[in-house]
Amino acid sequence: MSTVIDVAGLTKTYGRVRALDGLDLTVAAGEIHGFLGPNGAGKSTTIRILLGLAKATGGSASVFGKDPWNDAIGLHRRMAYVPGDVALWSNLSGGEAIDLISRLRQSAGEAKAYAARRARLIEEFQFDPSKKGRAYSKGNRQKVALIAAFATPADLYILDEPTSGLDPLMEAVFNREVRRVSDEGATVLLSSHILSEVEQLCDRVSIIRAGRTAETGTLAELRHLTRTEIAFAAGDRVDWSIPGANDLVVENGRVRLTADSANLAPTLSALASLSVQGLTVAPASLEELFLRHYGDVA
Amino acid sequence: MSALTTLVAQRVRRNRVTVTIWVASTGFLAFVAAIGVAREYGTDEDRESILRLAVANPAILLLRGLPQGASLDQFIFFQIFTYLALMAGLMSTFLAVRHSRTEEETGRAELIASTPAARRTPTTATLIHGIGANIALALLVAGAFMAAGLDAVGALLCGAAAGAAGVAYLTVGLLAAQLFRTSRAANSVSVAVVLSTFLLRGVGDALGTPGDDGLHMTSAWPSWLSPIGWGQHVDAFGTNTPLPLLLQLALVIAVTAAVYALQSSRDSGASLIADSPGRLTAAPAFRSNLALAWRLHRTSVIGWAIGGAACGLFAGSLSSLVRQAADSTPAIGDTLSAISGAGTTLDQALISIMFSIAGVLAAAAAIQSVIRLRQEEAGGTAELLLSTPLSRVRWFADFLVVAVVAVVAVLLSAASVAVVAVIATGSDSSLVGDVAGIAVAQLPAALLFLGALALVFVVAPAWTAGLGWSVLGLTFFVGVFGPLLGLPDAVTHISPFANSPVLIGDEPEWNGGFTMLAVALAAVAASLVLMRRRALRST
Numbered sequence: 001m002s003t004v005i006d007v008a009g010l011t012k013t014y015g016r017v018r019a020l021d022g023l024d025l026t027v028a029a030g031e032i033h034g035f036l037g038p039n040g041a042g043k044s045t046t047i048r049i050l051l052g053l054a055k056a057t058g059g060s061a062s063v064f065g066k067d068p069w070n071d072a073i074g075l076h077r078r079m080a081y082v083p084g085d086v087a088l089w090s091n092l093s094g095g096e097a098i099d100l101i102s103r104l105r106q107s108a109g110e111a112k113a114y115a116a117r118r119a120r121l122i123e124e125f126q127f128d129p130s131k132k133g134r135a136y137s138k139g140n141r142q143k144v145a146l147i148a149a150f151a152t153p154a155d156l157y158i159l160d161e162p163t164s165g166l167d168p169l170m171e172a173v174f175n176r177e178v179r180r181v182s183d184e185g186a187t188v189l190l191s192s193h194i195l196s197e198v199e200q201l202c203d204r205v206s207i208i209r210a211g212r213t214a215e216t217g218t219l220a221e222l223r224h225l226t227r228t229e230i231a232f233a234a235g236d237r238v239d240w241s242i243p244g245a246n247d248l249v250v251e252n253g254r255v256r257l258t259a260d261s262a263n264l265a266p267t268l269s270a271l272a273s274l275s276v277q278g279l280t281v282a283p284a285s286l287e288e289l290f291l292r293h294y295g296d297v298a
Numbered sequence: 299m300s301a302l303t304t305l306v307a308q309r310v311r312r313n314r315v316t317v318t319i320w321v322a323s324t325g326f327l328a329f330v331a332a333i334g335v336a337r338e339y340g341t342d343e344d345r346e347s348i349l350r351l352a353v354a355n356p357a358i359l360l361l362r363g364l365p366q367g368a369s370l371d372q373f374i375f376f377q378i379f380t381y382l383a384l385m386a387g388l389m390s391t392f393l394a395v396r397h398s399r400t401e402e403e404t405g406r407a408e409l410i411a412s413t414p415a416a417r418r419t420p421t422t423a424t425l426i427h428g429i430g431a432n433i434a435l436a437l438l439v440a441g442a443f444m445a446a447g448l449d450a451v452g453a454l455l456c457g458a459a460a461g462a463a464g465v466a467y468l469t470v471g472l473l474a475a476q477l478f479r480t481s482r483a484a485n486s487v488s489v490a491v492v493l494s495t496f497l498l499r500g501v502g503d504a505l506g507t508p509g510d511d512g513l514h515m516t517s518a519w520p521s522w523l524s525p526i527g528w529g530q531h532v533d534a535f536g537t538n539t540p541l542p543l544l545l546q547l548a549l550v551i552a553v554t555a556a557v558y559a560l561q562s563s564r565d566s567g568a569s570l571i572a573d574s575p576g577r578l579t580a581a582p583a584f585r586s587n588l589a590l591a592w593r594l595h596r597t598s599v600i601g602w603a604i605g606g607a608a609c610g611l612f613a614g615s616l617s618s619l620v621r622q623a624a625d626s627t628p629a630i631g632d633t634l635s636a637i638s639g640a641g642t643t644l645d646q647a648l649i650s651i652m653f654s655i656a657g658v659l660a661a662a663a664a665i666q667s668v669i670r671l672r673q674e675e676a677g678g679t680a681e682l683l684l685s686t687p688l689s690r691v692r693w694f695a696d697f698l699v700v701a702v703v704a705v706v707a708v709l710l711s712a713a714s715v716a717v718v719a720v721i722a723t724g725s726d727s728s729l730v731g732d733v734a735g736i737a738v739a740q741l742p743a744a745l746l747f748l749g750a751l752a753l754v755f756v757v758a759p760a761w762t763a764g765l766g767w768s769v770l771g772l773t774f775f776v777g778v779f780g781p782l783l784g785l786p787d788a789v790t791h792i793s794p795f796a797n798s799p800v801l802i803g804d805e806p807e808w809n810g811g812f813t814m815l816a817v818a819l820a821a822v823a824a825s826l827v828l829m830r831r832r833a834l835r836s837t
Contacts, residue, residue: 005596013606048834051685052684052832053681053684053833053834055833056835072684072689073687073688073689074687076685076686076687076688077687079685081682081685082676083681083682084470085675085678086678086682087678087679087681087682088679089590089594090480090482091593091594092576092593093575093576093577093578094576095576095577095578095579095580096576096577096579096580096584099579099582099585100585100589100590101682101683101686103580103584103585103586104585104586104683104686104687104688105686105687129576129578129579130575130576130577130578131575131576132573132576134403134480135573145682146364150723155310256597266549
């Protein structure tokens with residue numbers, strides 16, 4: 001599979017602030033790649049460099065094998081972008097903003113297909129295109145950028161925390177659209193600090209922290225590094241000794257513990273011999289991954 | 299502390315720099331004008347000859363004030379008062395809108411409205427703060443005049459008149475904030491009210507009846523439609539009549555009552571004049587960055603062009619007024635023939651004066667277009683555009699194209715209205731050629747502002763708005779007051795407007811015209827080249 005985004009050792013400084021500190025990121029063609037990190041980790045800075053809006057201080061970044069700073073125009077013909085915080089023109093209606101961005105991205109002869117896709121997206125996102133820019137809430141401003149992005153086909157979608165203002169219903173619409181463009185062969189880079197959204201959509205994930213890549217791989221590979229959560233009813237017994245158990249606590253009448261996901265057999269057979277009641281076994285969530293990497297940041 | 303005192307204190311704190319700058323520069327203007335005028339026009343003869351000239355020349359009356367006597371103090375009042383009132387007015391409307399509509403538009407007002415300080419308290423706090431700022435301005439103006447050695451009673455009255463005009467415009471700003479949904483609209487409308495009432499009293503003064511001695515003028519009715527006009531009629535340093543200030547008070551009470559009535563009856567964030575619904579889809583032609591740049595500027599270009607048309611109207615019609623005055627008052631006829639000559643007729647001089655103002659408006663329109671670029675960049679909308687196949691250079695160049703269009707539109711509307719006025723008033727039709735020449739002569743200076751600010755935007759974007767407006771303001775100040783204050787030539791000649799060509803008659807003087815054009819072109823070329831290398835900077 002060919003590589004769409006290839007970033008190695010990327011650095012970016014703003015005065016004395018080091019926003020990126022040797023970031024690596026590889027996104028293969030056709031995959032939905034989750035780009036995870038807490039606020040201020042450098043996600044948006046990386047995206048701005050990939051769009052040619054900012055210039056890298058050091059390291060290398062290429063998109064479709066080209067330099068995003070020097071070949072911005074050619075690359076933008078193949079890309080769609082949704083910013084994390086969408087700003088609109090106060091005296092333009094949402095419909096006009098969608099049309100303007102789309103027309104700037106379109107090649108000739110797409111108008112008819114565009115009109116159909118636009119109508120469908122406006123319906124699905126339940127968006128009112130007649131209001132003026134300043135009258136939209138954050139979620140509705142986000143819809144403008146999302147509709148403009150999905151209404152014209154692209155080879156690469158760069159989405160910077162695209163659902164931060166959307167309600168769960170609209171998130172479902174968003175997920176459907178991402179799967180649709182992915183099925184059509186497009187590559188998606190989805191930045192987020194909302195882990196459930198990444199878990200639902202992404203093939204592979206890169207986790208960044210303080211301008212560096214902390215972890216990268218498929219979700220299965222990353223889960224491998226984590227622990228499975230186990231809980232069951234405590235009954236009358238107070239003293240528990242279970243092989244492979246970590247962080248064992250007894251609270252509210254339940255026993256909670258974690259175990260190494262790759263080596264659950266001894267723990268599970270011990271639980272079976274104890275005939276525990278009300279057993280729950282939950283796979284590690286990305287929240288836990290985050291906790292492990294960032295301590296107090298969930 | 300009660301909610302009201304808390305809100306007043308918060309306003310004073312937020313405005314401590316802005317209001318200090320406005321008040322201090324108004325006081326400074328009063329002081330330097332008083333000192334400068336005393337130095338330049340020290341004798342009664344000097345002042346009398348200027349006043350006779352002014353009475354005969356509506357352009358001077360329009361740009362200065364109402365002649366009410368030739369004593370030094372009265373002469374200073376004539377020269378500077380209208381500008382002091384203008385400054386107080388602009389300070390006050392900006393202040394009013396900043397603490398009312400801007401707060402509602404950004405949603406900050408909701409934070410306050412959810413506390414016990416609901417609904418009317420913020421308006422009262424703004425009113426108190428604005429009145430306080432105008433009292434400070436009035437005291438500083440009075441102090442400046444007294445420090446310059448003017449009569450204390452007249453100085454206090456003059457300060458009070460300027461401050462009272464400021465308070466009147468403060469309520470106008472608050473009313474505009476009630477009427478319009480956006481701070482941009484509220485600001486534009488209230489600034490338009492301030493400028494047009496400044497102009498209205500100018501028209502009233504220009505259409506007034508000269509006194510027998512040629513040193514006094516009784517203004518016509520339009521002056522009485524303007525808070526600045528009322529202020530002039532206190533006749534400071536003459537009869538010292540504070541009665542016209544009762545008109546200010548009446549206006550303030552009436553408008554404030556309207557503001558409170560509207561404020562009490564509407565939703566937070568709503569406005570009396572509602573937003574028109576937008577289009578569902580964009581017009582077919584709305585498909586390029588250039589179309590967007592034009593769309594964003596359209597309204598302000600029209601506004602500036604209306605200003606240009608007003609200049610053109612005065613340029614083309616004042617000369618016939620002068621002739622009527624000369625026919626009815628022989629003294630004026632004598633003054634006119636004395637100043638005509640040196641290759642320039644009075645008509646041409648009048649047109650030149652009015653077009654130099656159109657030139658400043660054209661430069662202002664260009665500056666606003668460049669500042670818009672910065673707003674697009676800092677506001678985040680540029681990011682959306684530049685993620686499409688649109689190059690930074692193209693994005694930048696399109697806004698410059700609109701800026702040039704704005705400059706041309708202002709001068710063209712001034713010239714066409716002037717030509718119509720010249721023909722309609724039956725003036726010498728050879729003036730039509732002069733109008734065209736004088737209008738073209740304003741281009742280089744306006745384009746120089748455009749080019750220089752474009753370069754500033756590329757190199758130091760955060761400075762764009764501040765530098766653009768302050769340099770233009772300073773230039774305008776030097777142009778209007780430089781000769782009056784006896785500033786050295788080296789200073790007055792720095793202004794691009796002082797270097798504009800004089801394209802009248804058979805022997806055009808090009809002056810710095812070509813140099814300015816060359817510098818403007820070089821600045822634009824450099825900015826285009828540098829823009830290729832520049833990243834988007836939101837801060």
